[in-house]
Amino acid sequence: MSQSSAKPDGIHLRLEMLSQPRYLSGARELVAAVAKRLGFTEQACGQIALAIDEALCNVMCHGYGRDPNGVIWLSIEPLGGHAPDNGATGIKVVIEDEAKQIDPAKIKSRDLDDVRPGGLGVHIIHEVMDSVCFQKRETKGMRLSLEKRIDDDGADSGGCCTEGACGHER
Protein backbone atom coordinates (compact mmCIF):
# COMPACT_ATOMS: atom_id res chain seq x y z
CA MET A 1 0.00 0.00 0.00
CA SER A 2 1.80 3.12 -1.11
CA GLN A 3 1.42 6.29 0.90
CA SER A 4 2.15 8.67 -1.93
CA SER A 5 -0.19 11.29 -3.25
CA ALA A 6 -3.69 10.28 -4.09
CA LYS A 7 -5.32 10.30 -7.51
CA PRO A 8 -8.52 12.32 -7.75
CA ASP A 9 -10.63 9.33 -8.72
CA GLY A 10 -13.44 9.89 -6.24
CA ILE A 11 -12.51 7.28 -3.65
CA HIS A 12 -12.68 8.74 -0.15
CA LEU A 13 -12.05 5.61 1.90
CA ARG A 14 -10.33 2.36 1.07
CA LEU A 15 -10.10 -0.70 3.30
CA GLU A 16 -7.61 -3.50 2.75
CA MET A 17 -8.49 -6.62 4.75
CA LEU A 18 -7.66 -10.28 5.10
CA SER A 19 -10.33 -12.74 3.96
CA GLN A 20 -11.40 -13.73 7.48
CA PRO A 21 -15.06 -13.92 8.54
CA ARG A 22 -14.26 -12.31 11.88
CA TYR A 23 -13.57 -9.05 10.00
CA LEU A 24 -16.92 -8.98 8.18
CA SER A 25 -18.56 -7.00 10.96
CA GLY A 26 -15.86 -4.31 10.84
CA ALA A 27 -16.19 -3.91 7.08
CA ARG A 28 -19.98 -3.69 7.08
CA GLU A 29 -20.06 -1.30 10.06
CA LEU A 30 -17.60 0.96 8.25
CA VAL A 31 -19.78 1.11 5.15
CA ALA A 32 -23.02 1.50 7.13
CA ALA A 33 -21.61 4.39 9.20
CA VAL A 34 -20.36 6.19 6.08
CA ALA A 35 -23.71 5.64 4.34
CA LYS A 36 -25.44 7.13 7.39
CA ARG A 37 -23.31 10.30 7.19
CA LEU A 38 -23.94 10.55 3.46
CA GLY A 39 -27.65 10.75 4.19
CA PHE A 40 -29.08 7.24 3.92
CA THR A 41 -31.83 6.24 6.35
CA GLU A 42 -31.07 3.83 9.18
CA GLN A 43 -33.00 1.15 7.31
CA ALA A 44 -31.12 1.69 4.05
CA CYS A 45 -27.81 1.56 5.95
CA GLY A 46 -28.80 -1.82 7.39
CA GLN A 47 -29.55 -3.12 3.93
CA ILE A 48 -26.31 -1.77 2.48
CA ALA A 49 -24.40 -3.45 5.33
CA LEU A 50 -26.12 -6.73 4.45
CA ALA A 51 -25.24 -6.44 0.75
CA ILE A 52 -21.59 -5.72 1.58
CA ASP A 53 -21.50 -8.65 4.00
CA GLU A 54 -22.94 -11.01 1.35
CA ALA A 55 -20.46 -9.82 -1.27
CA LEU A 56 -17.51 -10.26 1.10
CA CYS A 57 -18.75 -13.72 2.19
CA ASN A 58 -18.80 -14.78 -1.45
CA VAL A 59 -15.24 -13.59 -2.01
CA MET A 60 -14.10 -15.44 1.13
CA CYS A 61 -15.99 -18.68 0.40
CA HIS A 62 -16.10 -18.97 -3.39
CA GLY A 63 -13.26 -16.69 -4.47
CA TYR A 64 -10.62 -17.64 -1.92
CA GLY A 65 -12.09 -21.06 -1.05
CA ARG A 66 -12.03 -20.14 2.67
CA ASP A 67 -8.32 -19.35 2.66
CA PRO A 68 -7.83 -16.83 5.52
CA ASN A 69 -4.77 -15.34 3.79
CA GLY A 70 -6.56 -13.74 0.86
CA VAL A 71 -6.61 -9.96 0.55
CA ILE A 72 -9.77 -8.00 -0.19
CA TRP A 73 -10.00 -4.29 -1.05
CA LEU A 74 -13.14 -2.29 -0.40
CA SER A 75 -13.35 1.30 -1.60
CA ILE A 76 -16.05 3.83 -0.88
CA GLU A 77 -17.00 6.82 -2.98
CA PRO A 78 -19.81 9.30 -2.36
CA LEU A 79 -21.86 9.84 -5.52
CA GLY A 80 -22.97 13.24 -6.75
CA GLY A 81 -20.27 15.67 -5.79
CA HIS A 82 -17.13 14.99 -3.87
CA ALA A 83 -16.99 18.20 -1.88
CA PRO A 84 -17.30 17.42 1.80
CA ASP A 85 -20.30 19.70 2.24
CA ASN A 86 -22.12 18.74 -0.94
CA GLY A 87 -25.14 16.60 -0.41
CA ALA A 88 -24.26 13.17 -1.74
CA THR A 89 -26.84 11.53 -3.97
CA GLY A 90 -25.66 8.01 -3.28
CA ILE A 91 -22.78 5.69 -2.52
CA LYS A 92 -20.50 3.53 -4.63
CA VAL A 93 -18.65 0.59 -3.09
CA VAL A 94 -16.13 -1.44 -5.06
CA ILE A 95 -14.89 -4.81 -3.77
CA GLU A 96 -11.80 -6.31 -5.37
CA ASP A 97 -9.82 -9.49 -4.78
CA GLU A 98 -6.96 -11.56 -6.13
CA ALA A 99 -8.97 -14.77 -5.98
CA LYS A 100 -9.90 -17.04 -8.83
CA GLN A 101 -11.71 -15.51 -11.76
CA ILE A 102 -15.18 -16.62 -12.77
CA ASP A 103 -17.38 -15.73 -15.72
CA PRO A 104 -19.65 -12.97 -14.34
CA ALA A 105 -22.61 -14.55 -16.12
CA LYS A 106 -22.22 -17.61 -13.87
CA ILE A 107 -22.66 -15.62 -10.68
CA LYS A 108 -26.30 -16.00 -9.82
CA SER A 109 -28.45 -17.17 -6.93
CA ARG A 110 -30.71 -20.21 -6.88
CA ASP A 111 -34.38 -20.07 -7.80
CA LEU A 112 -36.05 -18.69 -4.65
CA ASP A 113 -38.88 -21.24 -4.85
CA ASP A 114 -36.43 -24.11 -4.53
CA VAL A 115 -35.96 -23.73 -0.76
CA ARG A 116 -32.61 -25.08 0.37
CA PRO A 117 -29.76 -23.85 2.55
CA GLY A 118 -27.68 -21.18 0.83
CA GLY A 119 -27.87 -19.63 -2.59
CA LEU A 120 -29.30 -16.28 -1.48
CA GLY A 121 -26.37 -13.86 -1.37
CA VAL A 122 -26.36 -12.65 -4.98
CA HIS A 123 -30.15 -12.24 -4.89
CA ILE A 124 -29.87 -10.10 -1.75
CA ILE A 125 -27.16 -7.92 -3.30
CA HIS A 126 -29.35 -7.28 -6.37
CA GLU A 127 -32.41 -6.52 -4.23
CA VAL A 128 -30.58 -4.00 -2.08
CA MET A 129 -28.35 -2.17 -4.54
CA ASP A 130 -29.39 -0.15 -7.58
CA SER A 131 -26.42 -1.20 -9.68
CA VAL A 132 -24.44 -4.45 -9.45
CA CYS A 133 -21.52 -5.15 -11.79
CA PHE A 134 -19.30 -8.24 -11.57
CA GLN A 135 -16.13 -8.03 -13.67
CA LYS A 136 -12.88 -9.89 -14.08
CA ARG A 137 -10.03 -7.60 -13.09
CA GLU A 138 -7.36 -6.93 -15.70
CA THR A 139 -4.62 -8.89 -13.92
CA LYS A 140 -6.17 -11.37 -11.54
CA GLY A 141 -9.21 -11.62 -9.32
CA MET A 142 -12.67 -10.14 -9.51
CA ARG A 143 -14.20 -6.69 -9.09
CA LEU A 144 -17.73 -6.07 -7.86
CA SER A 145 -19.02 -2.52 -8.26
CA LEU A 146 -22.09 -1.63 -6.25
CA GLU A 147 -24.11 1.56 -6.26
CA LYS A 148 -27.12 2.74 -4.33
CA ARG A 149 -28.90 6.04 -4.56
CA ILE A 150 -30.32 7.93 -1.61
CA ASP A 151 -34.13 8.04 -1.36
CA ASP A 152 -34.52 4.99 -3.42
CA ASP A 153 -36.20 2.04 -1.79
CA GLY A 154 -33.63 -0.31 -3.25
CA ALA A 155 -36.18 -1.92 -5.53
CA ASP A 156 -35.16 -2.89 -9.01
CA SER A 157 -34.68 0.55 -10.52
CA GLY A 158 -32.42 0.13 -13.48
CA GLY A 159 -28.81 -0.34 -12.47
CA CYS A 160 -26.36 -0.27 -15.35
CA CYS A 161 -26.41 -4.02 -15.45
CA THR A 162 -27.84 -6.72 -13.29
CA GLU A 163 -26.29 -9.76 -14.89
CA GLY A 164 -22.65 -10.10 -15.78
CA ALA A 165 -20.09 -7.54 -16.77
CA CYS A 166 -21.17 -4.17 -17.99
CA GLY A 167 -17.92 -2.47 -18.80
CA HIS A 168 -19.55 0.60 -17.36
CA GLU A 169 -17.21 2.60 -15.16
CA ARG A 170 -17.82 5.97 -13.64
Place this chain on the structure above:
Amino acid sequence: MSQSSAKPDGIHLRLEMLSQPRYLSGARELVAAVAKRLGFTEQACGQIALAIDEALCNVMCHGYGRDPNGVIWLSIEPLGGHAPDNGATGIKVVIEDEAKQIDPAKIKSRDLDDVRPGGLGVHIIHEVMDSVCFQKRETKGMRLSLEKRIDDDGADSGGCCTEGACGHER
Protein backbone atom coordinates in the same frame (compact mmCIF):
# COMPACT_ATOMS: atom_id res chain seq x y z
CA MET B 1 -2.15 1.74 -2.80
CA SER B 2 -0.45 -1.26 -4.32
CA GLN B 3 -2.32 -4.52 -4.56
CA SER B 4 0.72 -6.75 -4.59
CA SER B 5 1.50 -9.42 -2.08
CA ALA B 6 1.32 -8.56 1.56
CA LYS B 7 4.19 -8.49 4.03
CA PRO B 8 3.68 -10.66 7.12
CA ASP B 9 3.90 -7.77 9.52
CA GLY B 10 0.82 -8.54 11.54
CA ILE B 11 -1.56 -5.99 10.06
CA HIS B 12 -4.92 -7.56 9.25
CA LEU B 13 -6.88 -4.49 8.22
CA ARG B 14 -5.78 -1.16 6.87
CA LEU B 15 -7.98 1.85 6.17
CA GLU B 16 -6.94 4.77 4.00
CA MET B 17 -9.24 7.77 4.45
CA LEU B 18 -9.52 11.46 3.68
CA SER B 19 -9.23 13.83 6.64
CA GLN B 20 -12.94 14.64 6.78
CA PRO B 21 -14.94 14.63 10.02
CA ARG B 22 -17.87 12.93 8.32
CA TYR B 23 -15.74 9.79 8.03
CA LEU B 24 -14.85 9.63 11.74
CA SER B 25 -17.86 7.48 12.53
CA GLY B 26 -16.94 4.92 9.86
CA ALA B 27 -13.38 4.64 11.15
CA ARG B 28 -14.35 4.25 14.80
CA GLU B 29 -17.14 1.76 14.02
CA LEU B 30 -14.65 -0.33 12.04
CA VAL B 31 -12.23 -0.46 14.96
CA ALA B 32 -14.98 -1.07 17.54
CA ALA B 33 -16.46 -3.96 15.55
CA VAL B 34 -13.05 -5.59 15.09
CA ALA B 35 -12.27 -5.14 18.80
CA LYS B 36 -15.61 -6.81 19.61
CA ARG B 37 -14.70 -9.85 17.52
CA LEU B 38 -11.26 -10.01 19.10
CA GLY B 39 -12.94 -10.42 22.48
CA PHE B 40 -13.20 -6.96 24.05
CA THR B 41 -16.31 -6.18 26.08
CA GLU B 42 -18.95 -3.84 24.70
CA GLN B 43 -17.78 -1.17 27.13
CA ALA B 44 -14.11 -1.53 26.16
CA CYS B 45 -15.09 -1.30 22.47
CA GLY B 46 -16.88 1.97 23.16
CA GLN B 47 -13.80 3.36 24.85
CA ILE B 48 -11.50 2.21 22.06
CA ALA B 49 -13.83 3.87 19.53
CA LEU B 50 -13.56 7.10 21.53
CA ALA B 51 -9.76 6.98 21.64
CA ILE B 52 -9.57 6.38 17.88
CA ASP B 53 -12.01 9.24 17.26
CA GLU B 54 -9.94 11.62 19.42
CA ALA B 55 -6.71 10.64 17.68
CA LEU B 56 -8.23 11.13 14.22
CA CYS B 57 -9.77 14.50 15.26
CA ASN B 58 -6.32 15.67 16.29
CA VAL B 59 -4.79 14.67 12.97
CA MET B 60 -7.61 16.46 11.11
CA CYS B 61 -7.56 19.63 13.23
CA HIS B 62 -3.95 20.05 14.35
CA GLY B 63 -2.04 17.94 11.82
CA TYR B 64 -3.85 18.92 8.64
CA GLY B 65 -5.23 22.24 9.96
CA ARG B 66 -8.76 21.19 8.88
CA ASP B 67 -7.74 20.57 5.26
CA PRO B 68 -10.26 17.99 3.96
CA ASN B 69 -7.73 16.69 1.41
CA GLY B 70 -5.30 15.11 3.83
CA VAL B 71 -4.84 11.36 3.84
CA ILE B 72 -4.86 9.27 7.04
CA TRP B 73 -3.94 5.59 7.36
CA LEU B 74 -5.28 3.43 10.14
CA SER B 75 -4.04 -0.13 10.53
CA ILE B 76 -5.32 -2.80 12.86
CA GLU B 77 -3.40 -5.74 14.22
CA PRO B 78 -4.61 -8.38 16.70
CA LEU B 79 -2.08 -8.89 19.47
CA GLY B 80 -1.03 -12.29 20.76
CA GLY B 81 -1.14 -14.64 17.79
CA HIS B 82 -2.18 -13.87 14.27
CA ALA B 83 -3.93 -17.15 13.53
CA PRO B 84 -7.59 -16.52 12.88
CA ASP B 85 -8.70 -18.93 15.57
CA ASN B 86 -6.14 -17.94 18.19
CA GLY B 87 -7.57 -15.97 21.03
CA ALA B 88 -6.22 -12.46 20.67
CA THR B 89 -4.81 -10.87 23.81
CA GLY B 90 -5.33 -7.33 22.63
CA ILE B 91 -5.42 -4.90 19.72
CA LYS B 92 -2.89 -2.57 18.15
CA VAL B 93 -4.01 0.39 16.06
CA VAL B 94 -1.53 2.60 14.22
CA ILE B 95 -2.60 5.98 12.81
CA GLU B 96 -0.32 7.67 10.29
CA ASP B 97 -0.52 10.93 8.35
CA GLU B 98 1.43 13.17 6.00
CA ALA B 99 0.64 16.27 8.02
CA LYS B 100 3.02 18.60 9.74
CA GLN B 101 5.44 17.09 12.22
CA ILE B 102 5.46 18.08 15.86
CA ASP B 103 7.76 17.18 18.73
CA PRO B 104 5.95 14.27 20.45
CA ALA B 105 6.82 15.77 23.85
CA LYS B 106 4.62 18.77 22.98
CA ILE B 107 1.52 16.66 22.49
CA LYS B 108 -0.29 16.84 25.79
CA SER B 109 -3.68 17.80 27.13
CA ARG B 110 -4.47 20.72 29.39
CA ASP B 111 -4.55 20.46 33.18
CA LEU B 112 -7.94 18.90 33.92
CA ASP B 113 -8.61 21.32 36.79
CA ASP B 114 -8.41 24.28 34.45
CA VAL B 115 -11.90 23.79 32.99
CA ARG B 116 -12.18 25.26 29.52
CA PRO B 117 -13.47 24.09 26.14
CA GLY B 118 -11.13 21.58 24.49
CA GLY B 119 -7.82 20.14 25.52
CA LEU B 120 -9.12 16.69 26.48
CA GLY B 121 -8.34 14.40 23.54
CA VAL B 122 -4.82 13.33 24.45
CA HIS B 123 -5.87 12.75 28.07
CA ILE B 124 -8.73 10.51 26.89
CA ILE B 125 -6.42 8.51 24.61
CA HIS B 126 -4.01 7.89 27.51
CA GLU B 127 -6.84 6.93 29.87
CA VAL B 128 -8.33 4.40 27.46
CA MET B 129 -5.28 2.77 25.89
CA ASP B 130 -2.52 0.80 27.62
CA SER B 131 0.22 2.06 25.35
CA VAL B 132 0.38 5.39 23.50
CA CYS B 133 3.37 6.31 21.33
CA PHE B 134 3.60 9.47 19.23
CA GLN B 135 6.46 9.48 16.72
CA LYS B 136 7.64 11.50 13.76
CA ARG B 137 7.53 9.31 10.67
CA GLU B 138 10.76 8.86 8.76
CA THR B 139 9.67 10.87 5.73
CA LYS B 140 6.87 13.20 6.67
CA GLY B 141 3.93 13.24 9.02
CA MET B 142 3.26 11.59 12.37
CA ARG B 143 2.61 8.07 13.60
CA LEU B 144 0.53 7.25 16.66
CA SER B 145 0.74 3.66 17.88
CA LEU B 146 -1.97 2.57 20.28
CA GLU B 147 -2.35 -0.71 22.12
CA LYS B 148 -4.94 -2.08 24.48
CA ARG B 149 -5.03 -5.46 26.15
CA ILE B 150 -8.16 -7.51 26.66
CA ASP B 151 -9.41 -7.81 30.24
CA ASP B 152 -7.68 -4.71 31.26
CA ASP B 153 -9.82 -1.90 32.57
CA GLY B 154 -7.82 0.63 30.60
CA ALA B 155 -6.38 2.16 33.74
CA ASP B 156 -2.80 3.28 33.73
CA SER B 157 -1.08 -0.07 33.53
CA GLY B 158 2.34 0.55 32.18
CA GLY B 159 2.29 1.17 28.45
CA CYS B 160 5.71 1.36 26.87
CA CYS B 161 5.58 5.11 27.07
CA THR B 162 2.98 7.62 27.97
CA GLU B 163 4.75 10.82 27.00
CA GLY B 164 6.53 11.37 23.74
CA ALA B 165 8.33 9.01 21.43
CA CYS B 166 9.43 5.66 22.68
CA GLY B 167 11.10 4.12 19.68
CA HIS B 168 9.48 0.92 20.85
CA GLU B 169 8.00 -1.12 17.98
CA ARG B 170 6.58 -4.59 18.16
Place this chain on the structure above:
Amino acid sequence: MMARIPADVAQRGLAGMSGEQMKIDVEQNEASVVLTPHGEIDLSSSPELRESLLSALRGNPSKLIVNLCKTPYMDSSGVATLVEAMQKAMRSQTKLVLCGMEDKVRSIFEIARLDAVFTIVDDTDAAQTV
Protein backbone atom coordinates in the same frame (compact mmCIF):
# COMPACT_ATOMS: atom_id res chain seq x y z
CA MET C 1 1.62 -4.68 4.37
CA MET C 2 -0.89 -7.29 5.39
CA ALA C 3 -0.05 -10.33 7.46
CA ARG C 4 -0.38 -13.79 5.96
CA ILE C 5 -1.01 -16.75 8.19
CA PRO C 6 1.39 -19.72 8.20
CA ALA C 7 0.33 -22.53 5.84
CA ASP C 8 -0.34 -25.06 8.61
CA VAL C 9 -2.69 -22.70 10.36
CA ALA C 10 -4.28 -21.60 7.10
CA GLN C 11 -5.00 -25.21 6.17
CA ARG C 12 -7.41 -25.52 9.04
CA GLY C 13 -9.34 -23.02 7.02
CA LEU C 14 -12.28 -21.04 8.21
CA ALA C 15 -13.87 -23.73 10.34
CA GLY C 16 -11.65 -22.83 13.25
CA MET C 17 -12.30 -19.14 12.70
CA SER C 18 -15.84 -19.18 13.81
CA GLY C 19 -17.98 -18.64 16.73
CA GLU C 20 -15.61 -18.20 19.63
CA GLN C 21 -17.69 -15.14 20.53
CA MET C 22 -21.30 -16.25 20.34
CA LYS C 23 -23.25 -17.16 23.45
CA ILE C 24 -26.37 -19.27 22.90
CA ASP C 25 -28.79 -19.84 25.79
CA VAL C 26 -30.51 -23.23 25.80
CA GLU C 27 -33.75 -23.63 27.74
CA GLN C 28 -35.08 -27.17 27.92
CA ASN C 29 -38.79 -27.53 28.71
CA GLU C 30 -40.95 -30.68 28.75
CA ALA C 31 -41.50 -30.96 25.05
CA SER C 32 -39.81 -27.89 23.67
CA VAL C 33 -36.34 -26.39 23.52
CA VAL C 34 -35.74 -22.64 23.29
CA LEU C 35 -32.45 -21.44 21.80
CA THR C 36 -31.55 -17.78 22.28
CA PRO C 37 -28.41 -16.72 20.43
CA HIS C 38 -26.76 -13.54 21.69
CA GLY C 39 -25.11 -11.36 19.08
CA GLU C 40 -24.79 -10.93 15.36
CA ILE C 41 -25.16 -14.03 13.21
CA ASP C 42 -22.85 -13.93 10.21
CA LEU C 43 -20.34 -16.24 8.53
CA SER C 44 -18.13 -16.12 11.60
CA SER C 45 -20.82 -17.10 14.10
CA SER C 46 -23.33 -19.19 12.10
CA PRO C 47 -21.33 -22.45 12.50
CA GLU C 48 -21.87 -22.16 16.23
CA LEU C 49 -25.59 -21.60 15.77
CA ARG C 50 -25.59 -24.65 13.49
CA GLU C 51 -23.95 -26.83 16.17
CA SER C 52 -26.45 -25.68 18.71
CA LEU C 53 -29.45 -26.32 16.41
CA LEU C 54 -28.24 -29.79 15.42
CA SER C 55 -27.57 -30.71 19.02
CA ALA C 56 -31.06 -29.58 20.06
CA LEU C 57 -32.64 -31.54 17.17
CA ARG C 58 -30.81 -34.70 18.20
CA GLY C 59 -32.94 -34.69 21.36
CA ASN C 60 -36.06 -34.99 19.15
CA PRO C 61 -38.11 -32.28 20.90
CA SER C 62 -41.64 -31.82 19.64
CA LYS C 63 -40.90 -28.12 19.28
CA LEU C 64 -37.70 -26.15 18.72
CA ILE C 65 -38.03 -22.41 19.29
CA VAL C 66 -35.32 -20.04 18.09
CA ASN C 67 -35.71 -16.76 19.96
CA LEU C 68 -34.01 -14.01 17.95
CA CYS C 69 -34.69 -11.18 20.41
CA LYS C 70 -30.94 -10.91 21.16
CA THR C 71 -29.94 -11.03 17.49
CA PRO C 72 -29.45 -7.54 16.07
CA TYR C 73 -28.15 -8.79 12.72
CA MET C 74 -28.31 -11.85 10.49
CA ASP C 75 -26.84 -12.51 7.06
CA SER C 76 -27.64 -15.27 4.57
CA SER C 77 -25.30 -17.73 6.28
CA GLY C 78 -27.58 -17.51 9.32
CA VAL C 79 -30.66 -17.91 7.15
CA ALA C 80 -29.07 -20.94 5.43
CA THR C 81 -28.40 -22.47 8.82
CA LEU C 82 -32.05 -22.04 9.81
CA VAL C 83 -33.26 -23.48 6.48
CA GLU C 84 -31.10 -26.55 7.05
CA ALA C 85 -32.45 -26.91 10.60
CA MET C 86 -36.02 -26.54 9.37
CA GLN C 87 -35.55 -29.30 6.81
CA LYS C 88 -33.99 -31.60 9.42
CA ALA C 89 -36.77 -30.72 11.88
CA MET C 90 -39.48 -31.58 9.35
CA ARG C 91 -37.96 -35.00 8.78
CA SER C 92 -38.03 -35.75 12.51
CA GLN C 93 -41.49 -34.28 13.18
CA THR C 94 -40.07 -31.42 15.23
CA LYS C 95 -41.87 -28.11 14.81
CA LEU C 96 -39.39 -25.26 14.28
CA VAL C 97 -40.63 -21.81 15.32
CA LEU C 98 -38.81 -18.49 15.03
CA CYS C 99 -39.70 -15.59 17.32
CA GLY C 100 -38.52 -12.24 18.64
CA MET C 101 -37.28 -10.99 15.28
CA GLU C 102 -36.25 -7.37 14.99
CA ASP C 103 -37.30 -5.57 11.80
CA LYS C 104 -33.73 -5.58 10.52
CA VAL C 105 -33.56 -9.35 10.79
CA ARG C 106 -37.08 -9.85 9.45
CA SER C 107 -36.16 -7.93 6.32
CA ILE C 108 -33.64 -10.55 5.19
CA PHE C 109 -36.36 -13.24 5.47
CA GLU C 110 -38.59 -11.04 3.36
CA ILE C 111 -35.91 -10.36 0.74
CA ALA C 112 -35.22 -14.11 0.58
CA ARG C 113 -39.00 -14.74 0.44
CA LEU C 114 -38.68 -17.13 3.36
CA ASP C 115 -41.04 -15.25 5.67
CA ALA C 116 -43.89 -17.51 4.51
CA VAL C 117 -41.77 -20.67 4.63
CA PHE C 118 -40.89 -20.38 8.33
CA THR C 119 -43.32 -20.20 11.22
CA ILE C 120 -42.55 -16.76 12.61
CA VAL C 121 -44.32 -15.41 15.70
CA ASP C 122 -43.84 -12.43 18.00
CA ASP C 123 -42.40 -13.90 21.19
CA THR C 124 -41.69 -17.12 23.10
CA ASP C 125 -45.19 -17.12 24.65
CA ALA C 126 -46.75 -17.14 21.19
CA ALA C 127 -44.20 -19.72 20.11
CA GLN C 128 -45.24 -22.09 22.90
CA THR C 129 -48.89 -22.01 21.87
CA VAL C 130 -48.56 -22.00 18.07
Place this chain on the structure above:
Amino acid sequence: MMARIPADVAQRGLAGMSGEQMKIDVEQNEASVVLTPHGEIDLSSSPELRESLLSALRGNPSKLIVNLCKTPYMDSSGVATLVEAMQKAMRSQTKLVLCGMEDKVRSIFEIARLDAVFTIVDDTDAAQTV
Protein backbone atom coordinates in the same frame (compact mmCIF):
# COMPACT_ATOMS: atom_id res chain seq x y z
CA MET D 1 -6.03 6.35 -5.25
CA MET D 2 -7.84 8.78 -3.01
CA ALA D 3 -9.77 11.76 -4.24
CA ARG D 4 -8.59 15.25 -3.42
CA ILE D 5 -11.03 18.10 -3.31
CA PRO D 6 -10.53 21.17 -5.52
CA ALA D 7 -8.68 24.01 -3.78
CA ASP D 8 -11.63 26.43 -3.78
CA VAL D 9 -13.82 23.90 -2.07
CA ALA D 10 -11.05 22.83 0.29
CA GLN D 11 -10.49 26.42 1.36
CA ARG D 12 -13.90 26.53 2.92
CA GLY D 13 -12.35 24.02 5.24
CA LEU D 14 -14.18 21.84 7.68
CA ALA D 15 -16.73 24.39 8.80
CA GLY D 16 -18.95 23.54 5.88
CA MET D 17 -18.45 19.82 6.47
CA SER D 18 -20.43 19.65 9.59
CA GLY D 19 -23.79 18.91 10.87
CA GLU D 20 -25.96 18.51 7.81
CA GLN D 21 -27.27 15.33 9.44
CA MET D 22 -28.05 16.27 13.01
CA LYS D 23 -31.60 16.99 14.10
CA ILE D 24 -32.00 18.98 17.34
CA ASP D 25 -35.43 19.32 18.92
CA VAL D 26 -36.05 22.63 20.69
CA GLU D 27 -38.79 22.83 23.32
CA GLN D 28 -39.46 26.30 24.68
CA ASN D 29 -41.22 26.46 28.06
CA GLU D 30 -41.97 29.51 30.24
CA ALA D 31 -38.54 29.88 31.75
CA SER D 32 -36.65 26.92 30.38
CA VAL D 33 -35.52 25.60 27.02
CA VAL D 34 -34.99 21.89 26.38
CA LEU D 35 -32.62 20.90 23.56
CA THR D 36 -32.68 17.27 22.44
CA PRO D 37 -30.01 16.43 19.85
CA HIS D 38 -30.66 13.29 17.82
CA GLY D 39 -27.62 11.25 16.85
CA GLU D 40 -23.91 10.96 17.51
CA ILE D 41 -22.08 14.11 18.54
CA ASP D 42 -18.59 14.23 17.09
CA LEU D 43 -16.41 16.71 15.21
CA SER D 44 -18.79 16.59 12.26
CA SER D 45 -21.94 17.37 14.22
CA SER D 46 -20.78 19.39 17.25
CA PRO D 47 -20.77 22.72 15.33
CA GLU D 48 -24.50 22.30 14.85
CA LEU D 49 -25.01 21.58 18.55
CA ARG D 50 -22.96 24.71 19.27
CA GLU D 51 -25.21 26.87 17.04
CA SER D 52 -28.25 25.53 18.74
CA LEU D 53 -26.86 26.10 22.27
CA LEU D 54 -25.75 29.65 21.49
CA SER D 55 -29.07 30.46 19.92
CA ALA D 56 -30.94 29.16 22.97
CA LEU D 57 -28.66 31.14 25.32
CA ARG D 58 -29.33 34.34 23.40
CA GLY D 59 -32.93 34.13 24.63
CA ASN D 60 -31.65 34.35 28.23
CA PRO D 61 -33.73 31.49 29.63
CA SER D 62 -33.41 30.91 33.36
CA LYS D 63 -32.71 27.26 32.61
CA LEU D 64 -31.23 25.45 29.59
CA ILE D 65 -31.71 21.68 29.64
CA VAL D 66 -29.73 19.49 27.26
CA ASN D 67 -31.47 16.13 27.01
CA LEU D 68 -28.98 13.53 25.80
CA CYS D 69 -31.39 10.60 25.72
CA LYS D 70 -31.12 10.47 21.91
CA THR D 71 -27.33 10.76 21.91
CA PRO D 72 -25.68 7.35 21.68
CA TYR D 73 -22.14 8.76 21.35
CA MET D 74 -20.19 11.91 22.20
CA ASP D 75 -16.53 12.75 21.72
CA SER D 76 -14.47 15.55 23.26
CA SER D 77 -15.62 18.05 20.63
CA GLY D 78 -19.13 17.62 22.03
CA VAL D 79 -17.86 17.96 25.58
CA ALA D 80 -15.93 21.11 24.60
CA THR D 81 -19.10 22.55 23.11
CA LEU D 82 -20.97 21.92 26.36
CA VAL D 83 -18.16 23.43 28.45
CA GLU D 84 -18.27 26.58 26.34
CA ALA D 85 -22.07 26.74 26.70
CA MET D 86 -21.80 26.25 30.47
CA GLN D 87 -19.34 29.12 30.79
CA LYS D 88 -21.55 31.40 28.67
CA ALA D 89 -24.60 30.30 30.67
CA MET D 90 -22.93 31.14 33.99
CA ARG D 91 -22.12 34.65 32.79
CA SER D 92 -25.77 35.26 31.89
CA GLN D 93 -27.27 33.60 35.01
CA THR D 94 -28.73 30.73 33.00
CA LYS D 95 -28.66 27.36 34.73
CA LEU D 96 -27.36 24.65 32.37
CA VAL D 97 -28.54 21.11 33.16
CA LEU D 98 -27.64 17.88 31.37
CA CYS D 99 -29.94 14.87 31.51
CA GLY D 100 -30.75 11.54 29.92
CA MET D 101 -27.12 10.47 29.56
CA GLU D 102 -26.41 6.91 28.52
CA ASP D 103 -23.54 5.17 30.33
CA LYS D 104 -21.36 5.38 27.21
CA VAL D 105 -21.74 9.16 27.12
CA ARG D 106 -21.41 9.54 30.86
CA SER D 107 -18.06 7.77 30.74
CA ILE D 108 -16.44 10.55 28.71
CA PHE D 109 -17.54 13.09 31.35
CA GLU D 110 -15.98 10.87 33.98
CA ILE D 111 -12.73 10.41 32.05
CA ALA D 112 -12.56 14.18 31.59
CA ARG D 113 -13.45 14.64 35.27
CA LEU D 114 -16.29 16.94 34.27
CA ASP D 115 -19.05 14.87 35.87
CA ALA D 116 -18.77 17.04 39.00
CA VAL D 117 -18.48 20.30 37.05
CA PHE D 118 -21.79 19.92 35.20
CA THR D 119 -25.21 19.53 36.78
CA ILE D 120 -26.20 16.08 35.57
CA VAL D 121 -29.59 14.55 36.40
CA ASP D 122 -31.54 11.52 35.21
CA ASP D 123 -34.28 12.94 33.03
CA THR D 124 -36.11 16.11 31.96
CA ASP D 125 -38.50 15.90 34.93
CA ALA D 126 -35.60 15.97 37.34
CA ALA D 127 -33.98 18.70 35.26
CA GLN D 128 -37.07 20.91 35.59
CA THR D 129 -37.03 20.72 39.40
CA VAL D 130 -33.28 20.86 40.10
